[in-house]
Amino acid sequence: MILVSFFCHAQRTYTVNNSSQAIQLLHNYLEILEDTTNQLTYPEVQHKPFVLFNKFGAKTKARYSYWGRITLQSQLNQDQKFVFYLGSANVGDVYIKTGSQLIKEKTGRLIPFSQKKIKQGRNAPVPVLLYKKANKQPTTIYFRFKNLDDRPPLIDPKLYTVKAWYTKFKTRNLLLGGFNALLWTLLLYQISLFFLTKYRVYLYASLYLFFTSINNLSTSGILPEFLLGEYPRINEATWLLAWTSLGIFHMALCRSFARTYLYLKTWDFILKWFMRLLVASLIVASIGIALTFRIGLFQQVNFVTGLFMIVFLPFFAVAVMLKKIKGTLLFNIGVIQTSVLIAISYSRSILNTTSISDSRLDLIGVAIQGILFTIALAQRLKLVEEEKDATQASQATLIAQQNETLETKVKERTKELEEKNEEIQIYHYGIVMQNEWLQSQQEEIKRQQESLNQKNKYLLEQNRLISQSIEVAQTIQSAILPDTQFLEQVLGEYFMIYRPKDVVSGDFYWLQQADSKVFLAIVDCTGHGVPGAFMSMIGNTLLSQIIQVQEVHSPAEILNRLHKEITTTLQQEETHNIYGMEMVLLVWEPDTTLPKEFVFCGAKSHLMYVLPDTTELRVIKGDRRGIGGYQPQNVFFSDQPLEFPNQTMIYLGSDGFKDQNDPQRKKIGQEKLEEVLSKTAHLPVKDQKQHLEHLLNTHQQSALQRDDIMLLGFRIS
Template identity: 30%
Template sequence: MKNTLLIILFSFYLLDVFPQSQTLLIEENKSKYTVGKQFLNIFEDKTRFLTVTKALEESFVPSTMDSPNYGYSNSAFFTKFFVKNAQNKPQDIWIEVDYPSLDSVSFFVLKDNQIVKKNNTGYGLPFSTREIKTKNFVFVTHLEPQEEQTIVLRFRSKRNTTFPITVWKAETYTESNSSGYLGLGLYYGIMLAMLFYNLFVYTALKEKSYLYYILFILSMLLFVMSFNGHGFQYLWSNFPSFNAVNIPFFIALLIFNSLNFGREFLSVAQRMPKANRVLEIMMLVSFLIIVLSLLLPSRTSTMMAVFMGLPSVIILVYISVVSLKKGFRPARFFTLAWSIFLLGSFITALRSFGILPYTFVTVYGIQIGSALEVVLLSLALADKINTLRREIAQKALERERVEKEKEQREFITEQNKKLELLVEERTRELAEQNKQITDSIIYAQRIQKAILPSKNQIVQAFPETFIYFKPRDIVSGDFYWFAERDNKIVVAVVDCTGHGVPGAFMSMIGNTLLNQIVLERGITRPAEILNQLHEEVRFALKQDEILEEGAKDGMDIAICVFHQLHNILEFAGANNGMYLIRNNKLEEIKGDRMGIGGAKRGVERNFTNQIIKLGKEDTIVYLASDGFADQFGGESNKKFMAGSLKKLLLELNDKSLKAQHLQLNKVMEEWRGSYKQIDDQLIVGFKIKPTASRQKAEIRIKETSTEERKTDIPHKFTR
């Protein structure tokens, strides 16, 4: 009892590990049977040379797939299954192998272990060897009521080895497959319609993109017909040897035309030169595969073509996406079309390598993807033509605009030439006039320089002296004045209203009036000099009669008188002051805050006379106009300022007057930089040596002792 139980358990174990295939029963109410893992047994003949009799002696194993797919294999495969007519009437059954690219297919019917029927056909044999003239391999056998037969099939292929097997009742095969043929007919209809439509458009437009697209559709159509077996069925049925090369040949041809069409459609040569070089290299490789497909073994060339196909589609999708990002509108249809085709090709490729099972989608992925692709690419071409038309229209408008602009430019150029001639003529006239004016101003400059005191006069009075004088224009509104009378030395720095020619006229008036007041009238008291100068300027300019701009003309002045015998310095200023440096300290003697000239406005002007007693030490005196302090410059383009000038003078105290002059000039040049000089600049500096000055005065007194000395009687102002 115990041994019997063990035998039963072991039997169940064997049945579970090595399941036995069942017999396929042909029943009354069913017309289609998939011979899959439930019924099919498979033996792999790695030698490829076993006969069916020898193969049947080997161990067959049940199929693990409903649609066996071994990818690219060098082996031959025997399959067998058992079929029984379970009806009470005779039945013809059709056994279909739904993969038309198998090189060799042998069909055997065994009854009581005897071969009662056989048929050898395949993709490598003439189409006439097929029992049923259809793209797939279909074999017929007859079953009497309750009769059982063994069906054996042998497959061998240099390409993908897959053999989905279906058993049909004879009367339902044609009816059932009509839907499949309807789908393929629809596909071929779409492809042919797109082919002839684009041929018509190309004939009308002569656009190269349409020609390349026609070649692309044609190569796609031939590839799919070859892949589906319809090419062999309808086009080269008497040339089975072409079947050994047609798949890689048409794949490579399709790749070449796809790359060429994409390159032209997306204008890659103009838009992306680097990508264009990549496409040219890939086109060259695909052309080489076309040639090699006629020379190399089918499996090798097919794998080369398949591995070349996927990168080609990917690079086209990438370029179209980049073009779309750059604003090329038709690229959106192109991107979508190739993405769909890429997906279909990828699914089919995975099925070819045995990674995906044999299903409707994996078998017809390329057909589905290519049909959608050609429709979308036709839309893309139409969109491109519309875009080109808009661009052409826009370019036409642009050309018209450019031509009008050219005409306008020519007209303007002609007018400019006339104007240039007129301007040139007028410029010559103005240049001549300007030369005359400039010559006159230069002559005025010589006159102005002539009336200024010579430096030798000042040096005789003050051996250590400098005059920093930098007019803004050719002639200046600033001037310096010098005189000696009764052992008194008079020095003045005058800043007249304005600069250039107007300022120069005022300086002539000021110089003349100072000569009259000091040299002719003998006035040496600084405050009185300014009082009389103010009245004389107002009289000369008729400022009592003029109420507007002329009433503002006048001058600012700093004037000092040095008494040589008494070592006293008198000073008066109209808006300008005086700087003294003694004992290494700077003193500022400020003038009155009112100028010379201008309307009275109800106020009588009396300038303040200031007396400075000098010691035995040397004293440096500086008189300056406001031009130096008011000059803009530096990094912030701001004024130099009077405070900076005082600081600079104090720093230069230990240098000679000549060195001070040079340093003042250097500092101002660096400060001004590239900025324009805004006003005349004048600084007069001299050193008073009390002992030397007194000695000179005493010598002069002795020389004139025989003459009657004049007394300093106040001069009554008269006009």
């Protein structure tokens, strides 16, 4: 936005015009007042002398409060909302005055999200509404910053358009989502290796990656946005304690991977004692933060311990290289490059003792280190296996030599026994004959056993081939289902319970967009397992052909054509097979204004919904006609136009959920399912899914799953 500065009553005013600039820096227009008494209030502060922020000179101090004042003059053609970013502080009280109107806002890192209107990040933004220029009245904003955690606040005033603000956090979510997805992928790989091999080095690597991710999610604001929004003090303690914890497991990983107890005993002693120091620091910090909440003090302690890792770990890596320990090259490169990047980050932030710092270099270093560590640990596993194979080969050679010696002795002893047996056989001919008969019986048993073994091998091979085929079918079926990202993009708030009875499923869900319309289908095919999966793939293909190729957009006409295609494809008039499907099809335009208009058509399936601010679950039944097989000629598919207000919950699913039985063969039933849906519809979709899965699990207990289960719920927004 274009800015113009002028003075009015010795106060500098910032003018907001109708231009395209999305982010405006207000440092030159902000006035500041240091409150050393921590007693000033509004409106008393209006009469105190403020100074321009860029002429303030002194650094902010943790023990004082700081008041800011800025005046905005609107030259906008219409009323417009902005996000006023103040900076970083534990507690921020904001007073927005336009004429006689006064609005008070709460913001800051220690303010629960339920009390904040802007809920992105950890810091201190507030919403500001600037009226059109015809109003002619300026908007004056007063804010008070106060920190409780022994760190000075950071004042950094910026004015964002709403679009620019949300774009900033979408970019953050994309970058940090990719970073944390990488960390958790590597973490799951390492923890899997730990459970398979029981080698502690993989456990240390997993815990190092885990606490690195927790530290990043906490400092970036993602953790409070999705989990700890109402517990801001816990979040502020989380990143600090996670930093110390990742240091502990980083040291443990270095010791275990390089096997310092064997090759580098001096370094083993140093790392062991530093780990003990970090554990003591973690305990003291946990108790200290709980009692005093002095984050700043313990942050400085973390800086000091962090310097050890920056300075000494590269020397440790060099020492490992000089020892030429096999398979440690990539690990050492990861340690060195991470230390270098964190050292650069430290050099930029070592003098910045406020509550904001830039950790992008740390993220790059940790991401590269995680990849290198994973490759190095995989190499270590290969080396261990090769050493194990070599040991086993040596043992096998020794055993073979011992067996050969033993065999020679046995032959000698056998010869002696045979000579004596010849004498005995003269007198016991009858016994010899009996032994020959027994031997022939034994040979026959052996031949039968060999035959059984061959048949068993054949059956095992056939079972393996069948299992591989089913696994491929599962992969193919998973590939044709809409992915989570597309479901979130189209449906917004949703949950999906999808449990095939066997490896592959006869139930499937289908979601596509065509000509600005959304087509959502929930389909229950005849049967389950492999037959059901084949039907689901046929149904998926035919739906795509009818809607996207033939461009049929009426739900009823889509179902009519699908019925004809199924009958033709399966040659049901000739074979008289009754394979088919029951389904729900829902069509709407996502970009229309609320209330939204839907068109529904059901084939022996229905739609359930709960309106906002009610607990009454309503059911819209589909037509009493299925798809495929023999169907009554006097029943036709029909479109049912529907209109739903914002926040309506819609539920679609197959009959597998309500038909699931318990060990006494009692079903859940439609009535119980509707009761749970009506009671939980007001909850977030994640909580609704937990309630439904709890109902299903507690009801089913040890009973086998009866049918494929699929239930989808989403909230209109």
